[in-house]
Amino acid sequence: MEKVKLAIAKGRLADFAIDLLSQSGMNCDELKAGSRKLVFDIPGEGLEIILLKAADVPTYVEHGVVDIGMVGKDTLLEADKQLYEVLDLKFGKCKFAVAGKVNMDYDSKKHLTVATKYTNVTKKFFAQKGQSVEVIKQEGSVELAPIMGLADVIVDIVETGKTLKENGLVVLEDVAQISARLVVNKVSFKTKKKKIMELIQRISDEVNKGE
Ligand SMILES: Nc1ncnc2c1ncn2[C@@H]1O[C@H](COP(=O)(O)OP(=O)(O)OP(=O)(O)O)[C@@H](O)[C@H]1O
Numbered sequence: 333m334e335k336v337k338l339a340i341a342k343g344r345l346a347d348f349a350i351d352l353l354s355q356s357g358m359n360c361d362e363l364k365a366g367s368r369k370l371v372f373d374i375p376g377e378g379l380e381i382i383l384l385k386a387a388d389v390p391t392y393v394e395h396g397v398v399d400i401g402m403v404g405k406d407t408l409l410e411a412d413k414q415l416y417e418v419l420d421l422k423f424g425k426c427k428f429a430v431a432g433k434v435n436m437d438y439d440s441k442k443h444l445t446v447a448t449k450y451t452n453v454t455k456k457f458f459a460q461k462g463q464s465v466e467v468i469k470q471e472g473s474v475e476l477a478p479i480m481g482l483a484d485v486i487v488d489i490v491e492t493g494k495t496l497k498e499n500g501l502v503v504l505e506d507v508a509q510i511s512a513r514l515v516v517n518k519v520s521f522k523t524k525k526k527k528i529m530e531l532i533q534r535i536s537d538e539v540n541k542g543e
Pocket residue numbers: 342343344345385386387403404405406407424425426489490491492510511512
């Protein structure tokens with residue numbers, strides 16, 4: 333039978349994803365060994381795991397090059413691809429927020445500038461509020477923008493709030509709650525339905541264990 337291919341976002345989410353798969357009964361020993369390999373065969377499962385940069389996971393799943401993906405809701409919102417989001421994996425919890433200097437009156441500002449890595453999410457959020465903004469793309473260290481005067485506010489990920497605090501910034505408004513999600517290619521969901529449903533069930537049982 334044809335293998336099911338599952339993409340995992342490398343980086344911060346990878347260890348949680350690999351632990352979840354192990355706890356769901358899959359042998360991930362080779363993945364845990366820490367090699368530079370990117371494709372792993374999971375013995376006895378008819379499953380292949382592919383390690384991708386987070387932002388590439390929705391692209392691979394949408395194209396059907398892989399059948400399933402584990403990736404943050406932030407990445408999904410930004411990519412806006414045609415996929416089925418089937419399960420909240422409940423790890424990688426954080427949020428998108430508008431942040432800036434305390435008491436920043438950004439709501440009534442005529443020409444608001446917003447620095448972010450997440451330009452699509454940001455444009456959509458302010459469009460829904462009916463506020464026209466100039467979005468300035470950054471690749472990282474987004475918190476610097478209001479401090480250095482590049483932008484009035486930022487839209488960024490907040491987890492513990494430590495980065496904001498240590499840079500003298502505060503959350504001004506929440507944008508969206510984030511956690512890792514399981515996503516499935518729309519065609520694979522039909523053509524490999526039995527195997528994919530089985531996998532989702534195993535993972536979901538583990539995620540919801542003890543609730
Ligand atoms: N404090 C946090 N900061 C950033 N991402 C977080 C945080 N907590 C959880 N996450 C989740 O982890 C994912 C980011 O992982 P990571 O930083 O490794 O990827 P990345 O943003 O692609 O990395 P890079 O900085 O190399 O571009 C996010 O997509 C998000 O879902």
